[in-house]
Amino acid sequence: MTPFTVLTPLAAWFLARWGPRSEESYAGEALPPRHPRARLCVEGIGEVGYFVAMKPNFLDLLESDRVPLYLAPQAGVSESPFRRLCRSYGADVVVSEFVSSEGIRRNDPRTHEYLRFDDDERPIGIQIFGAEPAAMAEAAALVEDVYGPDFLDLNFGCPVKKVVKRNGGSGCLRDLDLVQQIIRSVAAATRIPTTVKIRSGWSEELRNPVEIALRCQDAGAAVLTLHARTRTQMYGGSADWDEIAAVVDALDIPVVGNGDVWNGADALRLREHTGCAGIMIARGSHGAPWIFGQARAALDGKPIPLDPFVRERFDMVREHAQLAIAFERDEEKAMIEFRKHLGWYTKGLPNGRQLRQELFGVRKLVEVDSLLERYAEESATALAA
Numbered sequence: 001m002t003p004f005t006v007l008t009p010l011a012a013w014f015l016a017r018w019g020p021r022s023e024e025s026y027a028g029e030a031l032p033p034r035h036p037r038a039r040l041c042v043e044g045i046g047e048v049g050y051f052v053a054m055k056p057n058f059l060d061l062l063e064s065d066r067v068p069l070y071l072a073p074q075a076g077v078s079e080s081p082f083r084r085l086c087r088s089y090g091a092d093v094v095v096s097e098f099v100s101s102e103g104i105r106r107n108d109p110r111t112h113e114y115l116r117f118d119d120d121e122r123p124i125g126i127q128i129f130g131a132e133p134a135a136m137a138e139a140a141a142l143v144e145d146v147y148g149p150d151f152l153d154l155n156f157g158c159p160v161k162k163v164v165k166r167n168g169g170s171g172c173l174r175d176l177d178l179v180q181q182i183i184r185s186v187a188a189a190t191r192i193p194t195t196v197k198i199r200s201g202w203s204e205e206l207r208n209p210v211e212i213a214l215r216c217q218d219a220g221a222a223v224l225t226l227h228a229r230t231r232t233q234m235y236g237g238s239a240d241w242d243e244i245a246a247v248v249d250a251l252d253i254p255v256v257g258n259g260d261v262w263n264g265a266d267a268l269r270l271r272e273h274t275g276c277a278g279i280m281i282a283r284g285s286h287g288a289p290w291i292f293g294q295a296r297a298a299l300d301g302k303p304i305p306l307d308p309f310v311r312e313r314f315d316m317v318r319e320h321a322q323l324a325i326a327f328e329r330d331e332e333k334a335m336i337e338f339r340k341h342l343g344w345y346t347k348g349l350p351n352g353r354q355l356r357q358e359l360f361g362v363r364k365l366v367e368v369d370s371l372l373e374r375y376a377e378e379s380a381t382a383l384a385a
């Protein structure tokens, strides 16, 4: 996809929404036309409706017995290349990193880079954040019309100071009326499901995941994900799975459990402990996209596959790096960004210290290739000796 292909539909959308309009174009139309539809005409009667390109409804996944596995939204990690890789290793649903509603409304080109995705990532949710109901609704409508994700996810969990200072992310959890207004505005402005991701509360004193979750459901959330920590906990302590179980019991909508799933066995334990309809994995996927296959095996009662061996792992690194370069279209920039993944992929490798240090300096894929090849050969020789 070129900047042109991103910006042209964007410009068209802005024109459709805010550009000069004829009297006719106002007639009974609340929202600009969606992308994949064609007029449906019956001979002798005329136009009777539209064909809408049907995508499988991702909500059906949550109603089935096959608990879907989500790749969590993660800023700087859950980008398109990693999402594609995780989908190919068994993630059933992916969510974009959080995107600022203000950035979307300002038509900031960098923000729009975060919104791009490939069809093979579906079902995908785009996650947005902000504390202004009208601005969130406008951003959500734009994302739906221009990018067409399967659902919109609202971030009420981000603990980062810069975000909560303006009441964004988990900052909203201090004002549940505001949370409800945001959900209502977004749900009213869009046709795809509005889902939410919350933490257990702002602080220990304001910890009340069941109340927060019920308020989200009442406001129209179609699915709720709970990361069972408060904002003040950040990532410390452990996620309280009892809270996930309590929210599952209290809500009618599907609940996705999140927090501290580090391997396949954890995924099964979380499901058994809480009865959650879906499982979301974040840090456990770092340098380990295969965790989704292991989690699936555990949930299906099958033996959990071993972590891949060195060669297989390195093939995965190359594939991921190639996807990253193709997405970024600037090899050096992509590889500098990719260094964190290289660190994760090689964490814990026997005698891997030197390899990791060298990988942190790479700027080209060929450098990665030769470092990995040298390590694989040396470890094969060491094993044979």
Ligand SMILES: Cc1cc2nc3c(=O)[nH]c(=O)nc-3n(C[C@H](O)[C@H](O)[C@H](O)COP(=O)(O)O)c2cc1C
Pocket: 072, 073, 074, 075, 076, 077, 096, 097, 098, 127, 155, 157, 158, 197, 227, 258, 259, 260, 261, 280, 281, 282, 283, 284
């Ligand atoms: C690097 C990183 C970036 C994250 N970015 C987001 C984000 O953009 N949106 C969001 O809702 N949560 C974000 N999270 C939180 C995760 O989605 C998840 O809720 C949290 O890490 C707990 O899950 P885990 O125990 O499986 O890691 C982020 C987490 C990490 C580690």
